[in-house]
Amino acid sequence: MESAYLPKSVDPERSADQGLEFAGDLDPAPLARLGELLAAQAGPISSRFGFRRDEEGRAVMVGSAEASLPLICQRCTDLFLFEARADWRRVFARSETDEQELAEKGLDVCYHGGPLDVAELIEEELILALPMAPRHPEGCEPVARPAGGIHPFAGLAELLKRETRDN
Numbered sequence: 001m002e003s004a005y006l007p008k009s010v011d012p013e014r015s016a017d018q019g020l021e022f023a024g025d026l027d028p029a030p031l032a033r034l035g036e037l038l039a040a041q042a043g044p045i046s047s048r049f050g051f052r053r054d055e056e057g058r059a060v061m062v063g064s065a066e067a068s069l070p071l072i073c074q075r076c077t078d079l080f081l082f083e084a085r086a087d088w089r090r091v092f093a094r095s096e097t098d099e100q101e102l103a104e105k106g107l108d109v110c111y112h113g114g115p116l117d118v119a120e121l122i123e124e125e126l127i128l129a130l131p132m133a134p135r136h137p138e139g140c141e142p143v144a145r146p147a148g149g150i151h152p153f154a155g156l157a158e159l160l161k162r163e164t165r166d167n
């Protein structure tokens with residue numbers, strides 16, 4: 001069963017029982033933490049996710065989100081749209097012990113009853129999908145250094161020369 005909208009919050013246990021799936025767009029405007037990392041306002045985020053149970057009966061959420069995120073290229077310092085894609089799989093542990101065991105296996109695990117904030121989760125996943133050093137994927141020209149001008153370290157070289165002489 002798939003709903004053509006994103007809910008504000010979901011209950012992983014109940015959704016897993018019903019095998020619920022959701023797909024829709026999310027407005028990035030209220031996502032302040034993501035917004036701080038962007039050079040301009042992002043376009044709509046499209047996401048889909050679903051719930052089911054694993055072999056041991058735990059609720060599992062599998063989802064993805066895509067968005068064009070405006071970033072500053074670190075090579076040419078121009079703005080470009082980074083096509084972000086986040087994929088996640090979260091397991092909902094049944095106890096703290098269960099959570100520890102799953103985390104040791106390297107799984108993305110949570111142990112909290114109650115509903116999940118959908119916007120917060122998608123925001124978190126997109127932040128994780130941001131590149132450490134954003135660059136135009138198609139390549140670009142590095143920022144031109146001032147030609148024929150004063151070398152930025154000229155002053156420093158003079159200073160060093162003077163110090164050597166003084167000692």
Ligand SMILES: [Zn+2]
Pocket residue numbers: 073074075076077078135136139140141
């Ligand atoms: Zn660039």
